Amino acid sequence: MTRTNGSGAQRPHHYFTKIRTGIVAASLLACLSNGFAFTTFGSYDCGQWFTKREVAKSWLLGLLSGLNFMVADEKKGNDPLSKLGSADQAFLWMDNYCRANPLKSVTDGGIDLYIEIQMKK
Numbered sequence: 001m002t003r004t005n006g007s008g009a010q011r012p013h014h015y016f017t018k019i020r021t022g023i024v025a026a027s028l029l030a031c032l033s034n035g036f037a038f039t040t041f042g043s044y045d046c047g048q049w050f051t052k053r054e055v056a057k058s059w060l061l062g063l064l065s066g067l068n069f070m071v072a073d074e075k076k077g078n079d080p081l082s083k084l085g086s087a088d089q090a091f092l093w094m095d096n097y098c099r100a101n102p103l104k105s106v107t108d109g110g111i112d113l114y115i116e117i118q119m120k121k
Helices: 015-033 047-052 052-072 087-100 106-119
Strands: 002-004 010-012
Touching: 002 087, 047 087, 047 106, 052 087, 052 106, 087 106
Parallel strands: none
Antiparallel strands: 002 010
16 A cells, blocks of 8 residues: 655655654653553552562553554564563563552553663663
């Protein structure tokens, strides 16, 4: 499938998909890094990170996977979660985050972790 631009030249459909993906990814990161408010279901606070560890770990992995699904583009080599060696690295990062920010949530930490991973070269 092709579409024409304003000059009448044809562009393949995947060209527009890449542009749309880039816009969504940039918007998502801009919203997340600027304190954009959004609703999540079932999030845990940092106290629960230590007391309900197994379910909170599952929550964190689901959150990171969902964010990565929104942003990742394998064709461009943009897969931020691939920069982690294991899920245990994310758990250790969250341990440190929750010790330093006990009044925050696993969602807050997960978003901060994802942004940090994405910025990593």
